[in-house]
Amino acid sequence: MNPVKVLVISSIDEACKKEIIDVSPRIHLVDATHIWDARHILTRDESGAYSRELDLLLADAEVIYGRRPPPNMVSRAPKLKWFQTFLAGVDHFLDEELIRSPIKITNMGGLHTCVAETTLSMILMLSKGAPFCFENKRKKKWVRYDPLSVEGSTVGIVGLGKIGKIVARLCKAFGMKVFATRRSAKAGDTARYVDKIFPMSNLEVLLSKGDFILSVLPSTPDTDKMFGEKEFRRMKKSAFFINMGRGNAVDEEALIRALSEGWIAGAGLDAYEKEPLPPESGLWDLPNVILFPHVSGKMKNYERLINRIFCENLERYLHGKRLKNLVNKKKGY
Numbered sequence: 001m002n003p004v005k006v007l008v009i010s011s012i013d014e015a016c017k018k019e020i021i022d023v024s025p026r027i028h029l030v031d032a033t034h035i036w037d038a039r040h041i042l043t044r045d046e047s048g049a050y051s052r053e054l055d056l057l058l059a060d061a062e063v064i065y066g067r068r069p070p071p072n073m074v075s076r077a078p079k080l081k082w083f084q085t086f087l088a089g090v091d092h093f094l095d096e097e098l099i100r101s102p103i104k105i106t107n108m109g110g111l112h113t114c115v116a117e118t119t120l121s122m123i124l125m126l127s128k129g130a131p132f133c134f135e136n137k138r139k140k141k142w143v144r145y146d147p148l149s150v151e152g153s154t155v156g157i158v159g160l161g162k163i164g165k166i167v168a169r170l171c172k173a174f175g176m177k178v179f180a181t182r183r184s185a186k187a188g189d190t191a192r193y194v195d196k197i198f199p200m201s202n203l204e205v206l207l208s209k210g211d212f213i214l215s216v217l218p219s220t221p222d223t224d225k226m227f228g229e230k231e232f233r234r235m236k237k238s239a240f241f242i243n244m245g246r247g248n249a250v251d252e253e254a255l256i257r258a259l260s261e262g263w264i265a266g267a268g269l270d271a272y273e274k275e276p277l278p279p280e281s282g283l284w285d286l287p288n289v290i291l292f293p294h295v296s297g298k299m300k301n302y303e304r305l306i307n308r309i310f311c312e313n314l315e316r317y318l319h320g321k322r323l324k325n326l327v328n329k330k331k332g333y
């Protein structure tokens with residue numbers, strides 16, 4: 001049996017490396033992170049000697065495992081069959097060359113219950129007036145008010161994928177009504193924990209019905225600025241907008257106007273047009289917004305969890321089985 005060269009390009013600990021090697025005696029693991037570490041892409045010099053050394057390792061790799069591919073991976077790794085990213089989204093690196101190549105891409109989708117948990121915490125914090133309380137705590141002010149109850153309210157999920165489905169289940173546990181849509185949605189579609197699925201052509205109807213509108217969309221040309229002035233104006237004045245997907249889906253200028261002019265009641269954000277959110281962004285000073293620094297997908301032990309998924313996929317790869325979490329490169333997610 002031929003050895004399979006697995007090139008690791010983002011640092012992982014020794015236990016993770018051992019787990020990969022233990023998958024099969026055929027695995028020949030090469031750690032390239034002393035040359036180039038895709039976790040710390042900006043701290044490494046991808047030129048001169050580093051580049052030549054990396055070229056040699058790439059030339060032989062059949063499988064690459066890391067956060068994002070090195071530049072020009074397709075031409076530099078002619079034997080490459082499969083790239084496994086540490087991430088859920090592939091928008092940062094999916095270029096034309098990679099789309100056209102036969103290289104399979106798999107992501108870490110399905111691991112992100114934590115994003116759904118953050119969504120629920122946003123729903124609860126916004127409805128319970130947490131931003132108001134945090135502000136008053138800072139000022140040592142005792143102001144009583146009427147928090148909202150989420151029971152009986154409606155969430156509208158835009159992007160009913162792996163994360164959206166977990167959100168739907170959690171919202172049901174709080175007695176909420178769940179409406180949703182996704183790219184492929186057709187009238188009459190059904191899904192567990194979802195009361196009604198709307199085709200995308202009826203997005204505006206869904207927006208007008210939600211007390212919480214959640215975007216959990218990937219970044220693709222089709223999702224670009226899906227939420228703009230028209231969409232925010234369709235939402236209820238009392239509704240909250242939550243973005244857990246990608247920042248490209250939101251026209252931030254329109255969102256800032258929606259929030260400051262009262263078209264909607266508030267927002268909870270974990271993804272932005274530009275990250276880190278620039279200091280001059282109008283979002284920082286809005287009292288009705290909760291800002292998370294794109295951390296909802298992070299968790300302790302992440303490395304161990306993704307390594308388990310990679311090893312399971314590696315086993316499938318060695319046995320010629322279909323890989324889990326295959327990215328549809330044409331769709332971009």
Ligand SMILES: NC(=O)c1ccc[n+]([C@@H]2O[C@H](COP(=O)([O-])OP(=O)(O)OC[C@H]3O[C@@H](n4cnc5c(N)ncnc54)[C@H](OP(=O)(O)O)[C@@H]3O)[C@@H](O)[C@H]2O)c1
Nearest residue numbers: 088089109159160161162163182183184218222245296297
């Ligand atoms: N904030 C974070 O830290 C964090 C962490 C993990 C992931 N994310 C983001 O969340 C996204 C979703 O993750 P996931 O695991 O749930 O992905 P997923 O299972 O691939 O689901 C994506 C969903 O978006 C829908 N969609 C795609 N393009 C669309 C369009 N143009 N119009 C309407 N719906 C569209 C898809 O519709 P179909 O089902 O019809 O294809 C699918 O339901 C990821 O792509 C990533 O960008 C963020």
